Amino acid sequence: MKGVEVTVERVSRSYGDFKALNDVSVKINKGEFFSLLGPSGCGKTTLLRIIAGFDYPDTGSVAFDNKDILPLPPDKRQSNTVFQTYALFPHLTVYENIAFPLRLRRVDKQTIEAKVMEYVRLVQLEDHVYKKPSMLSGGQKQRVAIARALINEPSVLLLDEPLSALDAKLRQNLLVELDQIHDKVGITFIYVTHDQSEALSVSDRIAVMNKGKVLQIGTPYEIYEAPATRFVAQFIGESNSFPCKVLSCEPFEEEYLIRVDVPALQGEISVTDSQPQEIGANLDFTVRPEKVRISTNPPRTTAKELNTFKGVVDEPVYSGFQSKFYVKLEQAPSTQVKVFKQHTVFLEDGPDIEWKDTVYVSWTAADGYLVKDTDR
Ligand SMILES: Nc1ncnc2c1ncn2[C@@H]1O[C@H](COP(=O)(O)OP(=O)(O)OP(=O)(O)O)[C@@H](O)[C@H]1O
Numbered sequence: 001m002k003g004v005e006v007t008v009e010r011v012s013r014s015y016g017d018f019k020a021l022n023d024v025s026v027k028i029n030k031g032e033f034f035s036l037l038g039p040s041g042c043g044k045t046t047l048l049r050i051i052a053g054f055d056y057p058d059t060g061s062v063a064f065d066n067k068d069i070l071p072l073p074p075d076k077r078q079s080n081t082v083f084q085t086y087a088l089f090p091h092l093t094v095y096e097n098i099a100f101p102l103r104l105r106r107v108d109k110q111t112i113e114a115k116v117m118e119y120v121r122l123v124q125l126e127d128h129v130y131k132k133p134s135m136l137s138g139g140q141k142q143r144v145a146i147a148r149a150l151i152n153e154p155s156v157l158l159l160d161e162p163l164s165a166l167d168a169k170l171r172q173n174l175l176v177e178l179d180q181i182h183d184k185v186g187i188t189f190i191y192v193t194h195d196q197s198e199a200l201s202v203s204d205r206i207a208v209m210n211k212g213k214v215l216q217i218g219t220p221y222e223i224y225e226a227p228a229t230r231f232v233a234q235f236i237g238e239s240n241s242f243p244c245k246v247l248s249c250e251p252f253e254e255e256y257l258i259r260v261d262v263p264a265l266q267g268e269i270s271v272t273d274s275q276p277q278e279i280g281a282n283l284d285f286t287v288r289p290e291k292v293r294i295s296t297n298p299p300r301t302t303a304k305e306l307n308t309f310k311g312v313v314d315e316p317v318y319s320g321f322q323s324k325f326y327v328k329l330e331q332a333p334s335t336q337v338k339v340f341k342q343h344t345v346f347l348e349d350g351p352d353i354e355w356k357d358t359v360y361v362s363w364t365a366a367d368g369y370l371v372k373d374t375d376r
Contacts, residue, residue, distance in 0.1 A: 003031040003188035004064040004078065004155040006051065011060030013046055020046045021057070022212040028190060028205075030065075033182050035191045035199040038209035039235065044192045045160055047209075051190065052081050052158050064155065079156040080149040084164050086141040088133040088148075094120070095129045098147045105152070119147040122181060139170045146181065156188045163198070175202055196236050200224065208232050230371055233286045240292070240337050244269075244285040244370070246277045257305070257365060260285060266332040269307040270365040283370045289338040291367035294325055294353060298360050305365040309337065313357045325353065327361050337361050 006028040013021040021043045028034045036044040049055040051062055053074035062069055069077050088097050098119055102112045120129055123143035133141055142162055149157060162178075163171040179202045182189050193199050199206050200220040207217045208231075216228040227233035233241055244260040247268060251257075255272045262269055262285055271285060293299070299308055314336055315326040321343060326336045339361055341353075353359060 002155070002186040005030050005066070006156060006188060006190065007061075007063045007066065008047070008051070009061045009063075011047070011050060011057040011062065013043075013050065013055065013057050019212050021050075024060070024209075024212070024214050026207050026214060026217065028188060031186050031188055032204045033179070033189045033191065033202055035193060035203040035206045036209060037193055037196060037199040037206050037236075039194055042209040043212040044194075044209055048081070048158050048160055048190065048192050051156070052079055053077050054081075077156075078154055079158055080152065080154040081158040081160060082142070082145050082149045082162045084161045086133070086145040088141060088144055090133050093130050093132055094125055094136070094144050097133070097144050098151055101148060101152045115151060119151050122150070122184060123147045124177070137170075138166045139174050142166070142174060143177075146178070150181075150185060154187065156190060157185075159189065159191045161192055161194070164193075164195075171198070178202065200236070208235065210235070226369065227286070227371055230284045230286075233284070233369075233371055238289050238338065238340075239286045240289060241284055241286045242335075244283055246279055246281045246283065246370075249276050249279065258370065260370070264332060264335045265309065265329065266335075267309070269368070270305055271368045271370055272305070272365045273370055277370060283372060285368055285370055287363050287368040289324070289340040290342075292337060292339045292361050292363045294327065294339045294341060294359050294361050296353065296357060296359055299362045306362055307365070307368070308360055308362040310358065310360055311337065313353060313355055313359055316353065316355055323353075325359075327359060329361075 008024060008026045011021055011024045024047060036047060038044055046055060050057050064078060095116055099112050099116045102115060120126055123146055125140060125143055128136060128140060163174055166174065175198055203220055205217060205219055206223050207214045208223060210231050216223060216232050223236055227236060230241060233239050242262050242264040244262045247259040247261055249256050249258045252272060255274050256276045258271050258273055258277050259268055260271060299306060309329050311327040311329040313325050314328040317324040323341050325339045327339060329335050329337065
């Protein structure tokens with residue numbers, strides 16, 4: 001495996017009284033595609049700049065393969081950065097832009113030519129080699145920047161929101177290409193983004209950040225299916241989240257079946273969890289909208305692992321491949337439960353559900369989860 005292991009330990013960085021990074025620790029594996037994900041201002045770029053050597057932490061350490069890199073200037077760190085704003089030389093061609101780092105190192109002409117063409121092929125710019133940046137699309141410019149950042153064969157590529165200046169469709173295409181480039185070069189990628197769908201689709205692992213802290217590190221599946229805190233549950237994907245209080249907790253099929261009181265639902269529900277929960281604990285209950293079933297007839301089973309609420313469709317929203325329904329509950333009219341229904345499944349399920357229909361929303365105890373409300 002190429003690349004290096006990047007270890008960030010207990011890093012803090014303040015600007016005046018403001019803590020941009022607060023005791024951040026992250027270990028990024030060799031060759032991993034690792035994303036720093038969080039809302040604007042959470043400290044992602046500050047952390048990337050510290051790894052790159054453009055900024056310095058007040059406390060803490062950063063190591064590549066266990067070697068302290070903080071004393072080293074950016075150009076001695078085996079890392080290279082791709083910025084949001086391509087930062088190309090406008091007067092140079094694609095070829096000359098990509099060749100630039102090699103010319104700085106006085107590499108011989110023949111080697112330069114072979115390497116530039118290798119990287120031109122990697123980013124699929126064969127037809128644009130002699131164009132100037134002003135003749136390229138945004139996506140093509142960013143590919144030049146990626147090739148230029150890779151040509152010196154760094155061990156870590158740092159990407160600071162590289163796709164954010166592009167339109168949605170192009171972003172998606174370039175993201176797939178970036179993933180393929182990562183597979184081919186095999187080095188460590190650290191990717192900063194505020195876009196959760198980007199991070200979920202390409203990362204080996206993700207660190208979710210908020211207010212200068214890392215809240216959770218995990219695979220996309222872990223982050224989505226088992227968010228550690230209320231913030232993570234709400235920031236990644238969409239969710240129905242309500243504060244709740246634990247009423248009982250009993251062993252159930254190698255897990256625990258937990259009854260909780262949910263004031264917003266004016267009722268009690270069941271949740272299964274691999275961890276026991278303390279009676280009386282105040283937690284947050286979350287269920288993803290795609291895990292909630294919606295039907296005009298009551299569900300056939302009344303098992304206590306199934307949570308069912310009667311309500312009225314307050315707002316159906318058609319969005320192409322799926323519909324969203326906001327269901328106002330009969331027993332708690334100020335609460336809406338959000339439901340996503342894919343149309344392929346929906347059509348098999350029977351008649352269309354429309355505005356003002358009386359419906360039943362239900363989910364199993366295994367579909368919901370409890371999180372500690374540590375963000376509030
Ligand atoms: N040089 C600086 N001086 C003062 N405050 C700064 C400086 N650099 C960053 N900050 C502040 O630190 C916080 C974190 O900034 P950072 O750029 O790391 O956030 P981010 O998560 O990358 O956000 P964005 O997605 O908007 O770039 C922000 O509130 C920002 O205003």
